[in-house]
Amino acid sequence: MKINGSAAIVTGGASGMGEATARALAAKGARVAVLDREQARAAKLAAEIGGQAFGCDVADAASIERALAEAATHHGVARIAVNCAGVGTAKRIVGKEGPMPLEEFRRVIEINLIGTFNVLRLAAAAMSTTEPLGDSGERGVIINTASIAAYDGQVGQSAYSASKGGIVSLTLPAARELAQFGVRGAHRRPRPGGHAHDGGSAGRDSDGAGRLGAVPQTSGASR
Secondary structure, three states: OEEEOOOEEEOOOHHHHHHHHHHHHOOOOOOEEEEEEOOHHHHHHHHHHEEEEEEEEOOOHHHHHHHHHHHHHHHHOOEEEEEEOOOOOOOOOOOOEOOHHHHHHHHHHHHHHHHHHHHHHHHHHHHHOOOOOOOOOOOOEEEOOOOOOHHHHHOOOOOHHHHHHHHHHHHHHHHHHHHHHEEEEEEEEEOOOOEEEEOOOOOOOOOOOEEEOOOOOOOOOOO
């Protein structure tokens, strides 16, 4: 997937890994739409990188449908979608104040896992309507952000680890299903120290030619 000239969306793009991803894609020539709940911050970043900003909630179907439609009117249908939106909570299953409130667990799953799937399904559907690129038949790539916590979660990370484990498990069946449309799926697994491992259908990083393999180069931020 050539980055230069392609339309891209980055959720959670106003800060952290999302911001680093948006900046990296823009530096490679992508037309970047920054999607974030913090619209003012997203707009500031978009102005710096020559992109567009759209306020939205990844876990809300109508909100994401609207944001993707608006982004497409400016840049065309996104060929690159990177899911970075996410939250974490440090809460023991049983703490000094009793059991972890169910709503706190549900909130993390809703944003991190369901939000990721929401964007995945809508972005993939839009990509499937585009013309294939060259002889490869490729139409786009979707990258989800997992975490090393999916495999090595710590005390207090039950909700976060469960959400990221769900993303890891989602990637392969999604990649297999979406291959028929020429849409590739992958996930990256950041860990403390800035190393991101990739998984799913792709197995290489962005190369010097500006082609997107599995993950665009980002800063050392991790989730």
